[in-house]
Amino acid sequence: MKSFLFCLVLFLTVISQGYSFDEFILMSDDLADHDQFGYAVDIDGDYAVIGAMTEDPGGLENAGSAYIFHWDGNSWTQQAKIIPDDHEEYISFGNSVAISGDLVVVSTRFADIGDSANAGAAYLFQRDGDDWNQIEKLIASDVRWGHQFGYSVDIEGDYIVAGCMQYNLEEANRAGAVYVFHFNGQDWVEEAILFNDDPEEHEYLGYSVKISGNTIISCAPGDDMGGDSEAKVIVFEKDGQDWAEVQELFMGDGDMMGMGESIGIDGDRIAIPASRQFIISGAVFTFERDNDSWVAGDTLIPGDIEGSWGNFGYSVALNGNRIAGGDIRNSPDGISNAGAAYLYTNTNDMWQETEKLVASDASEHDWNGYSINLSDEWMIVGAKNADHGEIDGGKVYIYHLAEPVTVTLEIPNGGEELIEGNQVTIEWAAEPAENIVQSIIEYSTDNGANWNPIGTTEDDDFDIVWNVPGVFTLEGLIKVTVETAEDGATDESDAVFTIIPIPDVTLTTLNGGGHYNTGDEVTIEWGVSTDPDITGNVIEYSTDGGDTWNYIGATQNENFEIVWTIPDLYSLYTVVRVRSIDVYDIEGYDISDDWFILTPISASYTFLRGWTFFSLPYLPNDNSVAALIEAGIIDDMPWDLFAFDMSTSYYRPEELFVGNGYMLTMFQDELEMSFDCSAGTEQVDWELDFGWNLIGVPFGQPLTVANQTVTHEGNPYSIATAADAYLCVPIFYSWSAVDSAYLIANTLDVWESYYFVALDTMDLNLFPAPPGPVPTASDDVPGTFDAWELTITATMDGKSDRLTTIGANVNATDGFDPVYDYPEPPNGNICQVVNTYFHEEDWLPDLSQNFCRDIREQMVEEEDSWTMQISTIRPGDVTLTWDEIFNTTPAGYEFEVCNPSSEQSIDPRAVDSYTFYNEDVTEITIRAL
Known part of the structure; x- marks a missing residue:
């Protein structure tokens, strides 16, 4: 009596050589002893068909059955059990199965057709929803006793092929044949019967059969089955309407035992096993189509059984770049004849063993790998003798094959x-x-x-x-x-x-600040990272902001100092650069952090008190009247005029700023100034004949001078200047009364070559605005717009200040304006916070702004923005103007000026200014697209 098991599917994960394969264990829901569930298997898409050729459906002993399993996205479940409408005992239904889409073909090689016993038949089933219905019974057109039609079957699209290995020809008994059926749109009709062109007795063509496109291959095992001919695989192709033999594939007599017991084809590849190759391990031979012929490729033998007993290739399957082979006599971990399956993958036209898959519940004599097949995502392996408890009915293992990356x-x-x-x-x-x-x-x-x-x-x-x-x-x-x-x-x-790495150079002396005279000997020192080794150093200086560099000298290897004799020249903006070169000819450099001054021997500075002149060879580093008084160079008294000898060989800046709103301006053209010196008047008119505009003082605007008395004769009093002369005028500032006149008498004949500035007791700074930021050894910050720097000017009540060189490169300033904000305000230069100052004696800030982030950091696309907020605490309107840099928008960035209170928003590229009231907050935003 048979025992029955009511069990469907188990799921496990098998770990093999570092990869994980989802393993699904399938059993029929009516599994019984000796069913041979898994005798034949096939899989396509989400459906698998499994033959159990000795199952007893309805008590029909050894009649056989087939089972359909479906993948629902999470598990494989039995969907149907199919049997033929005319089922009989001992016909072995399910000895071969195949599936293609919604069609399943199942053969029974021992079916009786009329009086022809064991003639064989194949049954076609079609899916209708969850049901599978028999739609066709295929038999040979020339039915004969004992031919075993359907010993093997395959299906692809509109074609079904069936092997008939016992087919007798008049000239060759049991030569075998292959039947080809085609669906013509209405019926399945027999299209051809294929034979070996040169048949021999006992070839058994049809033992196995496969179809791929217009190619059919079939095994004729010959002497493996007791015949007289050698084993071979015959290739048939369809040319037009006819099928014809095109090639025989074999490897030579004696070495091909078990050849072709199971075969595979997909496109231009064929896999043929010889499960008893060399009477030891077994092997799988590959063939590739080369134009009109098939040529031998790699021979596959698992690495762990080569030279030992096995039946690798007892079953074989081919799909795309994968070959699967079963070895029913493999004994993994000493489990005798438990069986195993091997997976090979073709990479770069070479077949490589990928995995060995052993059932997670392997036991002795399971014969896992008795049947095998592949689809794009799955490998199905039959173990027809597998046990489950006391039931020896067979199992099927399905593995999910993720495409190996x-x-x-x-x-x-x-x-x-x-x-x-x-x-x-x-x-x-x-x-x-x-x-x-x-x-x-x-x-x-x-x-x-x-x-x-x-x-x-x-x-x-x-x-x-x-x-x-x-x-x-x-x-x-x-x-x-x-x-x-x-x-x-x-x-x-x-x-x-x-x-x-770029050599990391650090200048340690002559790094900014200081005053050096012609002939001074100064030691320049620096340090360099020495991995890799430094081969040489070049030392240079610049007096024009780094546009040109002048050679000082060179040192070799790790000699990191040099003595420099100061040249005979005048420069307010001098920097030193050291370039170090390593063994890979890679150069790194560092530049002085700030400017320093060079003074020539011939330079002189002249002071005037009344009509008395004082001359100095140079000014001290602290260039203030207080420093001169402290040094005992001049008396502690009010000074009316200051003159600086401007020989043509010296640097001649266009403007000099001296603090508290005073500026020295060089006139490029001749200038005539007329003064109304009528007695008792308190107003002086400054008349500029050449249309020249003072900063903030338009042409012809009068300046009020309190209690001013002009003692010189002449009314009006005129002074004419030549080109390139310098004259001091006040800016945005009311003059205070002093005891002496503000302009020198025309008896002073050196007018053309002097600076003039009216002095009270304020600090004095002779240095003009630098030609630009100190050159830097650092590169622009990656991911920011390249060296983009914006200048914004804020104006209120006749006072003005600039937020200079605010940008997104490493030299972006902190908002300290060396032109207007000098001396430096008390709160100083702090990080990236920018303060804007209107010029008052106590330096109180009227405007302030801050960043929501350091703009020198990299800006991330679609995430980052930089916002500058500007507000004022003093009543009145504030007007912001900006330079033309807004018109050259860097790629990948957008700009916006907005007033959150009034919800106003403008494009700064369309206008050049914006005015807001003190209670508002204005934001300038730069955004990475």
């Missing part, structure tokens, strides 16, 4: 020399690209002992820009790890590469 690092892949700060595009390739979730990129500087993150990319984005770090190494590597939802893969550079 591969990754190949392309750049940098070894041997490169990468320079610090360079942007290197790392590139790699991964397959299948559509399965990639993310890629993780890392670098190592110690040949892979430790790894540092670079970044990640998503999906099929297979490149990333890497800013090369400043670390010296001869053992650099890149590693790319790609991840899918189920597994991953890693590739590293094939060889190490070199990272060369």
